[in-house]
Amino acid sequence: MIFLKNAEEIELLRESNLLVGKTLGEMAKHIRPGISTLELDRIAEEFIRDHGAVPGFLGYGGFPNTLCISVNDAVVHGIPAADCFLKEGDVVSIDCGTLMNGYYGDSAYTFEVGEVKEEVRKLLRVTKEALYKGIEKAVAGLRIGDIGYAVQSYCEENGYSVVRELVGHGVGRDMHEEPQVPNYGRRGQGVKLAEGMVIAIEPMINLGKRYVFQDSDGWTVRTRDGMPSAHFEHTVAVGKHGADILSSFEFVEKELSRL
Ligand code: MG
Ligand code: MG
Numbered sequence: 001m002i003f004l005k006n007a008e009e010i011e012l013l014r015e016s017n018l019l020v021g022k023t024l025g026e027m028a029k030h031i032r033p034g035i036s037t038l039e040l041d042r043i044a045e046e047f048i049r050d051h052g053a054v055p056g057f058l059g060y061g062g063f064p065n066t067l068c069i070s071v072n073d074a075v076v077h078g079i080p081a082a083d084c085f086l087k088e089g090d091v092v093s094i095d096c097g098t099l100m101n102g103y104y105g106d107s108a109y110t111f112e113v114g115e116v117k118e119e120v121r122k123l124l125r126v127t128k129e130a131l132y133k134g135i136e137k138a139v140a141g142l143r144i145g146d147i148g149y150a151v152q153s154y155c156e157e158n159g160y161s162v163v164r165e166l167v168g169h170g171v172g173r174d175m176h177e178e179p180q181v182p183n184y185g186r187r188g189q190g191v192k193l194a195e196g197m198v199i200a201i202e203p204m205i206n207l208g209k210r211y212v213f214q215d216s217d218g219w220t221v222r223t224r225d226g227m228p229s230a231h232f233e234h235t236v237a238v239g240k241h242g243a244d245i246l247s248s249f250e251f252v253e254k255e256l257s258r259l
């Protein structure tokens with residue numbers, strides 16, 4: 001069942017998602033070679049609680065932390081660890097969730113650590129652009145397949161591959177609501193988009209082949225070929241004439257522009 005949100009609920013979702021954006025902005029301040037992923041997690045948890053929310057992922061399905069931190073060949077769902085230190089040249093996806101006033105926020109950004117190889121930087125750039133190509137299709141009257149097609153075709157034109165096993169989702173009083181929002185698909189196929197649908201669009205795009213496996217830690221999803229992967233996510237409200245992006249990269253990009 002798909003829960004449509006009214007204007008008031010969309011504002012509550014915006015508040016929760018805005019806090020995710022601010023938390024990602026905090027991460028941009030702290031990401032550097034030598035910091036552990038558990039330290040980033042600690043900073044994020046404190047920041048979220050200081051702003052009157054609770055971490056959305058902590059305990060969700062048994063997940064042990066506030067952030068999913070996925071480095072290099074880790075696609076998503078990486079577990080922060082005290083002995084996992086970022087190093088020069090890494091790329092790190094930080095996926096953050098919040099629960100505020102009963103509504104979830106969910107957004108992710110992939111960061112560069114120091115100097116990153118040009119081919120990997122391009123993967124990040126194209127994946128972020130693909131997210132916005134998908135968002136352009138989050139319009140009432142179009143279909144879920146239009147979003148997936150837009151993401152997939154853009155990434156594949158650039159020589160990358162789209163992870164199939166994990167998909168975007170509805171967001172509301174639950175973090176993962178219907179419908180599923182795949183990053184692949186056919187134009188004109190799937191659930192029809194309606195005003196008031198709130199969905200997370202989250203391309204997970206690999207530099208090499210699309211195949212992934214689950215690490216023995218029970219959470220981390222990694223590329224089979226060991227090549228890097230990128231992940232960008234926004235939560236958006238479907239509108240009559242276009243999408244309303246409820247999460248924000250503004251805080252991240254303000255920090256990054258200072259570097
Ligand atoms: Mg997420
Ligand atoms: Mg999500």
